[in-house]
Amino acid sequence: MCGGKLVIEVRNLTKQFMQNDDTSLLAVNDLSFSADKGEIVVLLGVNGAGKTTTMRMLSTVLQPSSGTARLEGFDIQKEPQKVRANLGFLSGDTGLYNRLTAREVITYFARLYDITDNVIYQRIEELSALLDMNDFLDKKVEFLSTGMKQKVSIARSIIHDPPVMIFDEPTSGLDILTAKNIISFINHCKEENKCVLFSTHIMREAERIADRIVMIHEGKLLAEGSWQDFKEDTGLNDLDDIFIEFVNRS
Amino acid sequence: MNLKKIFIIYKKELLDLLRDKRTVVTSIILPIVLYPMIMIGFSSMMSRQETKLEQKTMTAYLHDTINDENTASFRERLEAEETLQIMNQVPTFNRQTYLELIEDKSIQTLIEIQDSISDAGFQIYQIKISYDKTKEESELTYKKIKEIINKIEDEFVEKRLAKIQVQKEILNAVDLKEENIAPPEQMLGFALGKFLPYLLIIITISSASVASTDLVAGEKERGTLETILVSAARRSELVVGKYLTIITISIITVLLNLFSMYISFQHIIKQAGVDTGGFQLPLANFALILIIMLPLLTFFSAILLSLSTYSRNAKEAHSYQTPLMFAAIMLSMVSFLPGFELNLGFALIPIVNYSLLIRDIMLNNFNTMLLFVVVGWTLLFDFFAVKLSIYLFNNESILFRKNDQSLKFWGKNKKKNILSPQFAIIFFILIILALYYLGGSWQMKDLMSGLIKTQLIIFLLPVLLLLRFGKLDTKKVLQLQKTRPLNFLLVLISALPLIILAAILGQIINLFYPVSESYLKAMEELVNSDISLLSNIFIVAVLPGICEEIFSRGYLLKAFLSKGKWNAIIISGILFGVMHLDIFGLIPKSLLGIWLGYLFVRTGSIFIPMFAHFLNNAFAILISRFGDQIPIITNYIEDGIFPYWMIIPTIAVLYFIINAFENFNFRRE
Numbered sequence: 001m002c003g004g005k006l007v008i009e010v011r012n013l014t015k016q017f018m019q020n021d022d023t024s025l026l027a028v029n030d031l032s033f034s035a036d037k038g039e040i041v042v043l044l045g046v047n048g049a050g051k052t053t054t055m056r057m058l059s060t061v062l063q064p065s066s067g068t069a070r071l072e073g074f075d076i077q078k079e080p081q082k083v084r085a086n087l088g089f090l091s092g093d094t095g096l097y098n099r100l101t102a103r104e105v106i107t108y109f110a111r112l113y114d115i116t117d118n119v120i121y122q123r124i125e126e127l128s129a130l131l132d133m134n135d136f137l138d139k140k141v142e143f144l145s146t147g148m149k150q151k152v153s154i155a156r157s158i159i160h161d162p163p164v165m166i167f168d169e170p171t172s173g174l175d176i177l178t179a180k181n182i183i184s185f186i187n188h189c190k191e192e193n194k195c196v197l198f199s200t201h202i203m204r205e206a207e208r209i210a211d212r213i214v215m216i217h218e219g220k221l222l223a224e225g226s227w228q229d230f231k232e233d234t235g236l237n238d239l240d241d242i243f244i245e246f247v248n249r250s
Numbered sequence: 251m252n253l254k255k256i257f258i259i260y261k262k263e264l265l266d267l268l269r270d271k272r273t274v275v276t277s278i279i280l281p282i283v284l285y286p287m288i289m290i291g292f293s294s295m296m297s298r299q300e301t302k303l304e305q306k307t308m309t310a311y312l313h314d315t316i317n318d319e320n321t322a323s324f325r326e327r328l329e330a331e332e333t334l335q336i337m338n339q340v341p342t343f344n345r346q347t348y349l350e351l352i353e354d355k356s357i358q359t360l361i362e363i364q365d366s367i368s369d370a371g372f373q374i375y376q377i378k379i380s381y382d383k384t385k386e387e388s389e390l391t392y393k394k395i396k397e398i399i400n401k402i403e404d405e406f407v408e409k410r411l412a413k414i415q416v417q418k419e420i421l422n423a424v425d426l427k428e429e430n431i432a433p434p435e436q437m438l439g440f441a442l443g444k445f446l447p448y449l450l451i452i453i454t455i456s457s458a459s460v461a462s463t464d465l466v467a468g469e470k471e472r473g474t475l476e477t478i479l480v481s482a483a484r485r486s487e488l489v490v491g492k493y494l495t496i497i498t499i500s501i502i503t504v505l506l507n508l509f510s511m512y513i514s515f516q517h518i519i520k521q522a523g524v525d526t527g528g529f530q531l532p533l534a535n536f537a538l539i540l541i542i543m544l545p546l547l548t549f550f551s552a553i554l555l556s557l558s559t560y561s562r563n564a565k566e567a568h569s570y571q572t573p574l575m576f577a578a579i580m581l582s583m584v585s586f587l588p589g590f591e592l593n594l595g596f597a598l599i600p601i602v603n604y605s606l607l608i609r610d611i612m613l614n615n616f617n618t619m620l621l622f623v624v625v626g627w628t629l630l631f632d633f634f635a636v637k638l639s640i641y642l643f644n645n646e647s648i649l650f651r652k653n654d655q656s657l658k659f660w661g662k663n664k665k666k667n668i669l670s671p672q673f674a675i676i677f678f679i680l681i682i683l684a685l686y687y688l689g690g691s692w693q694m695k696d697l698m699s700g701l702i703k704t705q706l707i708i709f710l711l712p713v714l715l716l717l718r719f720g721k722l723d724t725k726k727v728l729q730l731q732k733t734r735p736l737n738f739l740l741v742l743i744s745a746l747p748l749i750i751l752a753a754i755l756g757q758i759i760n761l762f763y764p765v766s767e768s769y770l771k772a773m774e775e776l777v778n779s780d781i782s783l784l785s786n787i788f789i790v791a792v793l794p795g796i797c798e799e800i801f802s803r804g805y806l807l808k809a810f811l812s813k814g815k816w817n818a819i820i821i822s823g824i825l826f827g828v829m830h831l832d833i834f835g836l837i838p839k840s841l842l843g844i845w846l847g848y849l850f851v852r853t854g855s856i857f858i859p860m861f862a863h864f865l866n867n868a869f870a871i872l873i874s875r876f877g878d879q880i881p882i883i884t885n886y887i888e889d890g891i892f893p894y895w896m897i898i899p900t901i902a903v904l905y906f907i908i909n910a911f912e913n914f915n916f917r918r919e
Contacts, residue, residue, distance in 0.1 A: 018647070059480045060480070061476060061479045061480060061646075062646050062650075063646060081484060084481065087480070089480040091476065094473075094474075094476050094477040094480065095473030095476075096474065097262075097474055099269040099270060100262075100265070100266060100269075104262075108258070108262045109481050109482075112255055112482040113482045
């Protein structure tokens with residue numbers, strides 16, 4: 001942390017896609033928000049609101065059309081390598097290599113982060129104990145169940161102990177037990193004083209874990225604040241109703 | 251780029267690939283198990299079938315119209331042959347019946363004996379053996395019978411000579427012997443040199459394609475691409491790591507294939523009992539070929555990696571690889587063609603250069619300078635192909651290509667779709683097909699009327715119909731607009747320097763790729779036919795000026811305008827070059843197309859490129875008809891060859907003309 005700056009700073013982030021019929025689509029439109037360490041910020045919006053596009057830009061997979069963001073003080077466009085080195089990213093799209101064993105997958109990503117083999121071995125032992133992965137650590141990924149794969153993915157994303165964790169709809173399509181793994185892991189990250197950015201379209205999930213909620217709709221920022229702030233602002237109690245209220249206001 | 255990370259990626263990809271059944275089967279199991287089995291099994295089966303065939307008894311019908319003691323001895327001798335059965339003669343001989351019997355394989359041959367008297371009064375036995383060359387047994391029987399009859403003939407001749415007391419030796423006035431001075435190694439090199447390039451190129455591409463498909467398109471399909479993109483690796487490191495993996499797999503496959511082929515080959519030679527005379531395969535040449543194959547192999551790897559990066563899934567990658575494979579097969583077969591020798595020109599054509607070079611190396615007869623040209627040139631291609639892969643990998647709209655840019659021609663926006671690049675390409679391909687099939691046959695029947703039909707029906711009519719169908723404003727799209735007379739004047743002034751430039755360019759290209767005689771003849775026919783000058787100008791200059799411009803500039807260029815002004819000019823120019831279906835004229839005609847496109851965009855009126863096109867073709871006719879009668883031209887040009895120094899003044903003149911164009915039309919804008 002340089003000079004008390006925020007861990008995630010998103011400034012006027014914009015992404016425009018060209019579509020096949022030559023028209024353009026503003027997936028993310030002039031979005032700004034921030035997140036600090038030890039904080040869980042939830043990016044909340046309906047499907048197609050621009051959550052995934054935002055997160056893919058933060059993880060440097062996509063380039064913004066304009067505006068930018070900083071992670072740990074590193075600009076996503078100017079220093080993408082450093083951004084990724086400080087970031088653990090997990091989404092429904094981050095699959096694992098089926099033909100490798102769980103240990104091989106985790107080791108591969110760890111080596112790319114320049115971690116020495118000794119440290120990698122220790123980290124895997126630690127994470128294996130934390131996530132209860134001992135039984136399948138040396139099995140090939142293709143033979144693992146969805147829940148087991150999810151645990152390997154978590155280990156993969158945190159192997160380098162990054163200060164920033166980004167989760168893009170990590171619970172969608174998962175059963176309750178597997179989803180619970182993720183939620184408890186997110187809380188674990190908070191305890192370790194990491195900055196967590198979490199996206200979901202499930203209001204209840206946001207309600208449960210968020211310190212702060214960033215609502216986006218049609219690529220634009222709708223509202224930002226804690227659940228309590230929202231309640232006071234709208235005089236409503238249910239997050240669903242609050243969300244609809246904000247959509248109507250805009 | 252960090253070498254350590256590239257190595258980490260390389261190691262992981264290699265491990266990943268070697269655990270993939272498909273890769274292991276196609277690159278390792280197939281060459282070391284299947285190919286030797288097929289080759290050895292095939293050869294032993296072949297030799298067994300051959301002996302079986304030789305031992306089988308064949309049947310022939312002998313129709314003897316003479317029935318003297320000599321012909322009786324023919325029959326005896328043939329009957330004495332163990333594997334030959336001669337049918338008894340029947341009283342009523344019907345030739346057709348026996349030919350049919352040969353057809354349905356009941357008998358193998360029909361022998362007919364007649365006689366005649368030669369000019370000097372000697373009796374000649376005329377023996378006709380009928381057989382079916384497409385039936386192995388029939389041909390084999392024919393050969394057997396021929397051998398026996400030749401022997402009998404020798405005996406007859408000897409008898410006749412003895413009768414007049416002449417020794418047989420008198421017939422041997424000339425003793426002709428042939429000696430093949432090529433050592434056995436070279437003979438083998440000659441045989442191998444023909445098909446080795448083809449084989450090597452096919453193996454290289456097919457092994458690299460399996461690996462490359464899995465590495466990017468396969469990753470997209472399995473959803474692991476996003477994971478690796480958010481890792482600490484740079485995209486360029488990923489590309490290079492994957493690229494090295496593909497190269498490694500290809501090298502392994504090529505080596506295994508060659509090794510197993512070598513072993514099987516040796517085995518077959520031993521089995522066939524061929525006397526190898528102690529000669530070995532030219533291993534030094536093999537080694538050299540393997541070394542120079544590396545740049546080609548890496549080039550293919552990079553191209554296939556780019557294709558894989560562009561594809562959304564493995565299936566798509568395969569369908570993009572197929573045309574590449576076909577093109578490579580066609581080009582690599584140049585080594586089979588007689589008369590193709592590696593020269594500087596061919597050294598610059600990918601694949602063709604390797605095909606010819608490998609052949610020369612196998613013949614132990616190669617030019618070291620050309621070898622370095624081929625290798626260096628391929629390395630250059632290689633470099634750009636890797637750059638392309640990295641570019642594609644960094645381009646998010648390609649890496650995450652969503653759905654196909656399918657044509658929605660029948661959709662709502664008809665106007666826009668007709669003037670889209672995608673539609674233009676399909677339209678262009680249809681026109682090319684029409685040109686090739688229709689235009690070609692029209693021009694074969696009658697050149698001049700064929701040319702007229704081609705211009706009107708293939709170029710002009712489809713564009714007009716298309717615009718009408720799309721309810722587009724023909725005048726606006728084609729830019730049938732008036733322009734200032736000064737533009738026409740500038741075009742007129744530019745015509746002569748352009749023709750000189752084109753001629754010199756043609757000469758330079760000719761140095762590399764000599765034009766064939768038949769081509770020159772066809773071109774001559776076009777400008778020197780016996781029709782009148784005016785109709786010649788009308789057919790070869792006026793019509794193309796109008797029709798080809800409406801197609802190339804009026805439609806094609808306009809359709810590509812969405813890609814940017816200069817892209818549209820260059821793409822439509824190259825398509826214009828391709829359209830002429832003439833490989834020798836591709837470069838000059840593309841440049842002409844680009845110039846015409848430039849005129850079109852600059853002046854905003856189609857009449858200017860039409861006029862320029864007309865002038866270009868008309869001048870060509872005039873020069874070829876009257877060139878040798880104009881003193882100024884003959885002073886400078888000997889035998890139709892322009893001196894190269896003329897490039898400098900022509901470019902200077904053109905520079906001023908373009909400047910004038912820019913200034914004049916810029917002010918107008």
